[in-house]
Amino acid sequence: MHHSIRELRKFIAPEIIFGTSSRTLAGQYCKNFHAKKALVVSDPGVIQTGWTDEVIESLLDAGINYRLFSNVSPNPREHEVMAGTSIYLEEKCDSIVAVGGGSPMDCAKGIGIVAANNGHILDYKGIDQISNPLPPLIFIPTTAGTSADVSQFAIIADTKELVKIAIVSKIIIPDVALIDPETTATMDQYLTACTGMDALVHAIEAFVSKASSPLTDVHALEAIRILSSNLPEVKLNPHSMEARKNIMFGSMEAGLAFSNSILGAVHAMSHSLGGFLDLPHGECNSMLLEHVINFNFNSHPNRFSVIAQNMAIDTRGMTTEEIRKKIFDEIKSLKKFLGITNTLKDTGVKTSDIPVLAQKALEDACLVTNPRSARKRDIEVIYEEAM
Numbered sequence: 002m003h004h005s006i007r008e009l010r011k012f013i014a015p016e017i018i019f020g021t022s023s024r025t026l027a028g029q030y031c032k033n034f035h036a037k038k039a040l041v042v043s044d045p046g047v048i049q050t051g052w053t054d055e056v057i058e059s060l061l062d063a064g065i066n067y068r069l070f071s072n073v074s075p076n077p078r079e080h081e082v083m084a085g086t087s088i089y090l091e092e093k094c095d096s097i098v099a100v101g102g103g104s105p106m107d108c109a110k111g112i113g114i115v116a117a118n119n120g121h122i123l124d125y126k127g128i129d130q131i132s133n134p135l136p137p138l139i140f141i142p143t144t145a146g147t148s149a150d151v152s153q154f155a156i157i158a159d160t161k162e163l164v165k166i167a168i169v170s171k172i173i174i175p176d177v178a179l180i181d182p183e184t185t186a187t188m189d190q191y192l193t194a195c196t197g198m199d200a201l202v203h204a205i206e207a208f209v210s211k212a213s214s215p216l217t218d219v220h221a222l223e224a225i226r227i228l229s230s231n232l233p234e235v236k237l238n239p240h241s242m243e244a245r246k247n248i249m250f251g252s253m254e255a256g257l258a259f260s261n262s263i264l265g266a267v268h269a270m271s272h273s274l275g276g277f278l279d280l281p282h283g284e285c286n287s288m289l290l291e292h293v294i295n296f297n298f299n300s301h302p303n304r305f306s307v308i309a310q311n312m313a314i315d316t317r318g319m320t321t322e323e324i325r326k327k328i329f330d331e332i333k334s335l336k337k338f339l340g341i342t343n344t345l346k347d348t349g350v351k352t353s354d355i356p357v358l359a360q361k362a363l364e365d366a367c368l369v370t371n372p373r374s375a376r377k378r379d380i381e382v383i384y385e386e387a388m
């Protein structure tokens with residue numbers, strides 16, 4: 002993959018405030034947007050940690066009224082988005098503050114889309130299907146992985162079709178991301194591992210994406226470097242704020258990369274899987290990652306060698322084939338070290354499910370930018386290898 006300077010590429014990002022206590026600026030930012038009443042979107046788990054209350058306090062301090070909406074599942078569903086929108090409209094809110102991981106943040110984007118465009122959330126599936134701008138979105142992520150706070154993606158579960166749909170549009174990039182590493186201290190080890198692996202997948206898929214460019218490469222490579230060294234570190238020292246800050250920063254870098262270069266087959270296949278079995282997104286990605294790399298490797302061996310070097314693999318003297326094998330083994334051992342050991346079979350996937358999963362993955366927007374084009378049979382084989 003050679004990037005010519007003549008290729009047109011764009012790069013979009015929200016205003017980002019990164020650092021300890023940035024969460025307390027939510028009220029100030031609402032005020033900057035002349036907001037009077039914010040819909041605070043969170044979930045029961047995050048509310049329990051106390052972060053949502055702190056953000057609400059900052060709204061009240063700034064004289065902003067609020068209404069809390071927390072009926073959000075781990076994989077946010079279309080009817081939750083519609084219910085949240087009804088509340089937003091009934092309560093005459095004029096801004097949305099999301100506090101939490103990918104689920105409340107994606108649900109908040111969905112609410113913003115429907116509140117500004119009417120219709121049903123599933124109408125906006127795919128790329129650039131939204132016309133009206135959203136109300137101000139102020140996002141405070143509490144996991145280091147999804148990067149919904151900086152991205153132009155929202156993933157919503159379609160409970161009728163049992164699939165997760167991807168909505169991609171620059172209109173849904175939040176106005177402000179208040180990225181506060183302290184909020185990740187309440188994640189347990191497994192959530193830290195799964196969300197961290199999600200971030201690593203974002204960076205790898207962004208770097209080999211057909212839409213990658215020098216504008217995104219710099220962020221993708223920095224993310225791979227930071228995440229591959231700090232994920233083991235945070236497993237060994239879960240209370241190290243330094244390691245948590247690094248992972249939050251790496252996740253943000255990965256988010257800036259993938260939001261602008263889109264993703265690939267891991268995410269297409271993982272969305273299909275996650276909708277089918279209601280599994281955590283990061284776990285789905287982790288189960289597929291090395292198998293998709295194996296499939297993609299020969300399309301861009303040089304790019305994968307650069308990925309290996311940023312994972313601190315000494316590639317000197319190695320053949321291309323040795324590098325492929327080394328990346329495969331490194332990812333397997335990283336997952337094992339982090340405690341992500343399930344295979345598809347362990348999570349209840351049956352061989353007979355694979356054709357349906359593959360068909361849904363083929364229809365996912367993320368497959369478009371995968372570096373190697375994949376037919377249904379290719380996708381089926383990758384799922385089979387991950388069993």
Ligand SMILES: [Fe+2]
Nearest residue numbers: 147199203282
């Ligand atoms: Fe992801």
